[in-house]
Amino acid sequence: MSTPPAPTNFIEEIIVEDLESGKHGGRIHTRFPPEPNGYLHIGHAKAITISFEMAKKYGGRTNLRMDDTNPTTEETHYVDMIKNDIKWLGYEWEDEVLYTSDYFPQLYAFAQDLIRKGYAYVDDSTAEEIAEQKGDIGVPGTNSPYRDRSPEENLALFEGMKNGDFPDGSKVLRAKIDMAHPNLLLRDPVLYRIKHEAHHRTGDEWCIYPLYDFAHGQSDSIEKITHSLCSLEFRHHRDLYNWLIEKLEIFPSRQIEFARMNVDYFITSKRRLKLLVDQGVVTGWDDPRLGTLAGMRRKGYPAEAIRNFCVDTGVAKRDNQQEFDLLEFKVREILNRDAHRYMAVLDPVKLVIENYPQGQVETLTIDNNPGDETAGTHEMPFSRELLVEREDFSKEPQGRKYYRLAPGKDVRLKGGYIVHCLGHEEDADGKVTQINCTYYPDSKSGEDTSGVKAKGTLHWVSAEHAVDIEVRQYDKLFTDPQPMNHEDKDFMEFINPDSLVTITAKGEPALGEISEGGQHFQFLRKGYYVSDPDSKPGHPVFNLTVGLKSSWKGKK
Numbered sequence: 285m286s287t288p289p290a291p292t293n294f295i296e297e298i299i300v301e302d303l304e305s306g307k308h309g310g311r312i313h314t315r316f317p318p319e320p321n322g323y324l325h326i327g328h329a330k331a332i333t334i335s336f337e338m339a340k341k342y343g344g345r346t347n348l349r350m351d352d353t354n355p356t357t358e359e360t361h362y363v364d365m366i367k368n369d370i371k372w373l374g375y376e377w378e379d380e381v382l383y384t385s386d387y388f389p390q391l392y393a394f395a396q397d398l399i400r401k402g403y404a405y406v407d408d409s410t411a412e413e414i415a416e417q418k419g420d421i422g423v424p425g426t427n428s429p430y431r432d433r434s435p436e437e438n439l440a441l442f443e444g445m446k447n448g449d450f451p452d453g454s455k456v457l458r459a460k461i462d463m464a465h466p467n468l469l470l471r472d473p474v475l476y477r478i479k480h481e482a483h484h485r486t487g488d489e490w491c492i493y494p495l496y497d498f499a500h501g502q503s504d505s506i507e508k509i510t511h512s513l514c515s516l517e518f519r520h521h522r523d524l525y526n527w528l529i530e531k532l533e534i535f536p537s538r539q540i541e542f543a544r545m546n547v548d549y550f551i552t553s554k555r556r557l558k559l560l561v562d563q564g565v566v567t568g569w570d571d572p573r574l575g576t577l578a579g580m581r582r583k584g585y586p587a588e589a590i591r592n593f594c595v596d597t598g599v600a601k602r603d604n605q606q607e608f609d610l611l612e613f614k615v616r617e618i619l620n621r622d623a624h625r626y627m628a629v630l631d632p633v634k635l636v637i638e639n640y641p642q643g644q645v646e647t648l649t650i651d652n653n654p655g656d657e658t659a660g661t662h663e664m665p666f667s668r669e670l671l672v673e674r675e676d677f678s679k680e681p682q683g684r685k686y687y688r689l690a691p692g693k694d695v696r697l698k699g700g701y702i703v704h705c706l707g708h709e710e711d712a713d714g715k716v717t718q719i720n721c722t723y724y725p726d727s728k729s730g731e732d733t734s735g736v737k738a739k740g741t742l743h744w745v746s747a748e749h750a751v752d753i754e755v756r757q758y759d760k761l762f763t764d765p766q767p768m769n770h771e772d773k774d775f776m777e778f779i780n781p782d783s784l785v786t787i788t789a790k791g792e793p794a795l796g797e798i799s800e801g802g803q804h805f806q807f808l809r810k811g812y813y814v815s816d817p818d819s820k821p822g823h824p825v826f827n828l829t830v831g832l833k834s835s836w837k838g839k840k
Contacts, residue, residue, distance in 0.1 A: 288303045288304070288342055289342065293599035294601065295338060295540055295542060296342075298511070299338060299342055302511075308508075312338075312342045312343065312510055312511065313344055313347070313509050313511070314335040314347075314509065314511050315347040315348070315504065315512065316370070317349045317384075317500065317503070318351065319357075320351075320359065321354065321359075321362060323554075323569040324365075324370075324577045324578075325554070325557065325575045325576045326545070326550055326577075326580070328577070329577060329594055330544075330545040330594045330597075331513070332375060334594075338513070346377055347377055347379075347507055348377035348382065350385075352383055352385045353384050354479075355481040355482060355483040355484065355493065367381060369578060372587055373590065373591065374587050374588070382503075382507065384494075384503050387502070388490055390502075390506060391494050391502055392492075394498075398532065400435050400439070401435075403460050404459050404475060405432075405438050406437075406442055406455050406457055407474075408430050408455055409429075414428070414456070414474065418468055419464075420468075424464035426463060427463055428472065441455065442476075445457070445478055450478060455478060456476060456477050456478075457474070457476035458472045458473065459473050459475055459527075460472060461527065469497070469521060469523065469524055470524055473497055475495060476494055479491060497521055497528075500512075500525065501524075501539070502532070505529060505534040505535040505536075509537045512537050512538060513542060515542060515544045516541045518541055519541045521539075525539045526539075542600065542601070543600040545597060545604060546606065547607075548605065549575075549608045550574075550608070560574070560761075565761075565776075565779060572827050573760070583828075584813065584814025584829030586615065589614040589617065589619075592614050593606075608760070609834070612830045615829065616832075616834055619829065622804065623653070623804040624652040624662075624804070626792055627698065629750070629789060629791075630673065630755060630787060631673055632671035632673070632745075633674045633716055633718070633719060634671060635669070635670045635671065635672045635703075635718075635744070636719070637669075637701075637703060637721050637722065637723045639722045640723055644667065648665075648666050649661045649699070650663070650664055664745075664746070664793065665748075667747070667749070669746070670697070670746055670747055672743075676742050677689040687740030689705045689719060689721075689742070691705055691708075694736055694737075696741045698729075698743050698744065699729050700728065701725070701729075702732075702734065702738045703721040704724070705719065705720075706720045724736050745791065751790070751795060752788055753791040753826060754823065754824070755787050755813070755828070756785075756828065757784070757787065758784055759782060759783045762780055791824070798815045799819055799820055799824065800817070801814070801819055802815060802817075803815040806832075810832070812830050814829050815827075
């Protein structure tokens with residue numbers, strides 16, 4: 285047997301130890317088991333990365349299993365989006381997608397086995413009575429009055445539950461463990477409940493459904509998962525996970541917990557994400573302001589950047605909070621390498637080159653990506669009347685280090701000529717309506733013999749040829765980096781009212797040809813953008829992905 289790669293975290297240490305001991309025949313098999321009741325988010329991305337990357341590193345396999353045991357909240361649409369998100373993130377699961385609902389007959393048989401062995405019973409207590417029976421920390425619980433039913437009676441009642449003989453909430457199946465156990469989850473936990481609701485895959489075939497704690501470990505065992513990796517919130521569930529495997533005498537999958545990853549300005553509660561969607565705070569599960577994978581994809585975050593972020597933040601044993609700026613730093617790394625450079629003016633003002641021939645139009649060649657020689661070039665028109673950013677002009681020079689337009693200042697127009705600012709025109713309210721310049725004819729980029737030195741470079745578009753583009757300027761959805769961390773305030777109180785500002789900007793002609801989503805660009809001097817799926821012929825839409833400058837302190 286070849287020597288396994290050296291471990292870099294505590295989970296890999298366990299895997300290497302199992303490999304070296306020959307456990308499970310040297311086989312490594314992980315799984316990712318999402319519940320199809322919402323979209324995947326950044327926390328899921330961490331879990332996906334851990335399960336898939338560790339299996340890959342040690343020559344193993346990873347299953348994708350839908351934990352579909354609650355017909356009330358689950359939909360086929362969510363299943364499809366989960367599969368799409370995982371593939372987009374760059375991972376392929378083993379064989380076909382698996383479903384816990386595939387195992388309903390086997391799980392029912394497992395439950396019958398527990399009943400026969402005296403480890404489970406049907407309880408007629410209400411949910412409130414069961415909660416009261418549980419006791420509390422340091423306070424032992426009390427036995428249910430139905431705890432001593434015979435296995436024969438329990439089997440008959442459980443079959444009646446399956447056959448639909450009883451209404452919802454009238455009976456449950458509970459494990460018979462210990463009502464004084466220090467882990468409250470082992471005080472006769474509920475394993476099955478009655479729900480007369482159609483399931484998205486099995487229809488009306490079943491009216492009883494297993495709870496997560498019963499379905500999870502047994503599904504792992506059925507699939508012979510060797511290392512069941514899950515977040516730290518399931519640590520206290522591990523005791524029940526192991527108890528059920530032991531009593532059922534089935535394949536001994538091992539649950540290992542790692543710390544959840546939280547990211548500033550994101551929430552990772554599907555219930556609260558759904559609330560934002562249902563109340564119209566955002567436009568849907570794929571809103572670019574959400575921390576869902578669909579939202580981040582629509583915002584323009586490359587899958588590679590998210591994978592790098594998840595891998596580089598490591599595997600921990602304690603829940604941790606990651607900086608939003610670090611995530612953006614990872615995004616910016618990829619986009620700086622890959623995105624093509626184009627020009628768009630977000631707040632335009634006219635610039636007139638007075639000594640440029642009236643009616644003349646030049647075609648300038650612009651590099652798509654100066655850092656990538658293979659990226660090629662594209663062309664854009666240059667004419668007498670241009671549009672530049674309003675903020676790039678000042679009525680008065682702003683000191684020696686002001687390198688943009690002001691009377692008497694020289695600046696280079698990116699890919700074009702150096703212009704000399706003469707002055708400006710304004711309306712009755714003092715708003716600048718036109719900037720007047722002259723240009724140096726022999727200062728063309730790549731052919732400059734003028735000898736003029738211009739320290740500033742501005743982006744621009746030809747006024748005559750510019751196209752209207754819809755630009756969505758996204759900011760953080762919340763004003764507080766941890767909106768869930770306030771006991772006295774609801775997270776909704778921290779909604780940022782300026783998280784989306786939509787403007788009509790002017791872009792170079794090539795941007796007007798964009799009619800589909802998912803294309804990445806750097807708008808020179810403004811930021812990285814992605815075309816939105818709302819784009820259509822004649823109406824391109826671009827979302828701000830991330831600004832050009834990093835504020836991540838760790839970079840320094």
